[in-house]
Amino acid sequence: MAQKLPKRTEDFAAWYNELVKRAGLAENSSVRGCMIIKPYGFAIWEKMQAILDQAFKATGHENAYFPLLIPKSYLSREAEHIEGFAKECAVVTHYRLKKSSDRQGVVVDPEAQLEEELIIRPTSETIIWHTYKNWIKSYRDLPLLINQWSNMMRWEMRPRLFLRTAEVLWQEGHTAHATREEAKQEALQMLHIYDKFVRDYMALPLLKGIKTEHERFAGAEETYTIEALMQDGKALQAGTSHFLGQKFAQAFGVTFTNQAGQLDHVWGTSWGVTTRLIGALVMTHSDDEGLVLPPRLAPIQVVIIPVYKSEAERRLVVQQATTLRAALLAQGVAVKLDDRDTHKPGWKFAEYELKGVPLRMAIGPIDLANHTVELARRDTRAKMTISMDNVVGTIQKLLRDIQDYLYQRAVDFRETHTTSVNTYEAFKTVIAQKGGFVLAHWDGTTETEKKIQAATKATIRCIPLDASPETGNCMYTGKPSRQRVVFAQAY
RNA sequence: CGGGGCGUAGCGUAGUCCGGUUAUCGCGCCUGCUUUGGGAGCAGGAGGUCGCAGGUUCGAGUCCUGCCGCCCCGACCA
CATH class of the missing domain: 3.30.930.10 (Bira Bifunctional Protein; Domain 2)
Structure with missing residues (x-):
């Protein structure tokens, strides 16, 4: 387990x-x-x-x-640039090692010091x-x-x-x-x-x-x-x-x-x-079961898991699964048939859920008898049994549906986690309790921005490009503002 | 760099305060049998310089000193 x-x-x-x-x-x-x-x-x-x-x-x-x-000297040419990156540069100072005096390891050869240090590009x-x-x-x-x-x-x-x-x-x-x-x-x-x-x-x-x-x-x-x-x-x-x-x-x-x-x-x-x-x-x-990948970026879009008891069943099921894999590959679907006999189906189900594969197809003796396969969506975790005749078309449609569903779900989340506030008190409450994007008026000064950051850890993520102008007053200083900006705590 | 914590098997851990035969347990791994439609069960097995180096002691995972590494919180950041 x-x-x-x-x-x-x-x-x-x-x-x-x-x-x-x-x-x-x-x-x-x-x-x-x-x-x-x-x-x-x-x-x-x-x-x-x-x-x-x-x-x-x-x-x-x-x-x-x-x-x-x-070369180190290049980084001193643009003043603001070096100011921004100097604190986090790795520096190459030597070009040779030599055996240490106890012959056990290596040390930097002090004679191999570079005339001008080299910076690993930031x-x-x-x-x-x-x-x-x-x-x-x-x-x-x-x-x-x-x-x-x-x-x-x-x-x-x-x-x-x-x-x-x-x-x-x-x-x-x-x-x-x-x-x-x-x-x-x-x-x-x-x-x-x-x-x-x-x-x-x-x-x-x-x-x-x-x-x-x-x-x-x-x-x-x-x-x-x-x-x-x-x-x-x-x-x-x-x-x-x-x-x-x-x-x-x-x-x-x-x-x-x-x-x-x-x-x-x-x-x-x-x-x-x-x-x-x-x-x-x-x-x-992603969710508590693991990764959830959108189909258009998933390395594996569909995984086929054969289910069987006897060796005879295994042969028949894998044969059918191989045929389905070929049909999907022919349509450009990234499909993987996991026919390893070293892991049980239940183990594979959990494994591919963890890996976020958008669709799982299970096929076993019951399916062979009924001419069906079982499909399971990773995003909604819904399962369905469909006729083997429609497999390729159904999968292509489901992959599009999953892509759309994930996008819509993310849009909904963002909308419910975007809040407009007009007072600094309301701002602090939302940042501390709800999080998300907070739209507020700001007076345009770095000083105010820094003070708000120091007090709330929230930074101005951006001044939106497509927002409509709206006059107001800075929530912190009360000075006039022409547009709301987006605050949030950030990674 | 400041504050806090931790180094025991591949991973996660018990034991450390208060030193004492063979270092605990789980996962994972190997073998066999039974299993296989939601992370299988039983039986057996392998795997350890207890972070490193000194010291105290009859005896150190445990006490002392020094070092190294990692994690968390802060400042920084795509």
Whole structure:
């Protein structure tokens, strides 16, 4: 008898942690803060990569690869940027080891010290803009639309699987443009690509908005964000897209001659999403039985489990299951037939529920006699017996239904966990007791923002992009405000 | 880096206060038989430098000193 997961309502953090490990997504490694992404978790990331990569290429971006190591001096070029990242950089100082004096182990060879230390990239703006200086001379070289799939490292104080790790897998896009307007459009375009991906594939509704000055990316002129709401009422930043203005072009001397023959600095953007998306996926849809995956990202969409007693029954059932698997594969359904004889059906039922496989098909002697199969939905846990004749069509429809249902359920959750307040007292109560997104008026100053954060742990997640203007007074200072902003406690 | 806690089999743990034959239990693992439509049962078996290094003692998982690692809370954060 295997152990149950902790309950979400009792200990959300423990539930999440156990679920990630038990479902086979990832585990902690012997290097603090660095996780091992296991095959099942990596399969989800590969699906995410494939879909996003296609969307990037469809909008004219090309993939490239820049070095992991960045000369230290590059990071001092853009003042705000270094301010934001200096505290969490891993530094390479030597290039050789040697046997220790007791011959038992190795030590760093003090004679192999680097003249200039190298920084493991916390993000690649600096080395990329250093390179762009050589690539860009004329308006004819623009726009330059580059993406890279890579890893980066930020020495986080308190790591958590997928949500906050020291080493992170991600993609980072870095583009250069001839005009302010074009760069800004690019940053917004990529935000919309993220939004569409997260909504359509991850079945997760998002809030699109602008970060306040306080929460803005170090070195950006404007940061756009997509914010998701988790089941425990905390917000999660799922992706960001930055309009860099001319800051990095100025810091790295990236200029071009425009059509009028004048020299100007180029305009930049950068945008990225990380394996944190997997954490968002887990925390949004899953339940106390385990993972719940939306069909469009599930590595296995349907699992077939044969049920039998005798060896003769086993042969007949597996034969039929193999035929059904082939029919599903032919229609592009990701199906797995688990015909291992080393585990019992009940064990497999629980196992694939833990792993969040959207649909389970059980087939046994009774089904062979009745020309049926049993289907079970992971999301609603509903079971149904259907005729074998309709299996493929029914499954395709159910997969679409599950995708839609998960999205709708997440939308409903977000709506019931979004609250408008007009007073600071009401704000504090909602943040402390209910959580979720809280819409309130704010006077636009970092000072007020910091005071509210210090008192309630809630931060301004974003200034919504698509909200209608509404005049009011800041709940904290009473000063005038033109729009509500979104507060929440966040990961 | 500040505060708190914990290191005993692959995992989770009892024992540590108050030192004493062979270190407890559960899960998992292996073998056999019976089982197989919701995490099977019975029987047998394997698996341990008690985090590391010193010290006290006739005797240390247990007491003392130092070190290392991990977890939780805070500051930080995609």
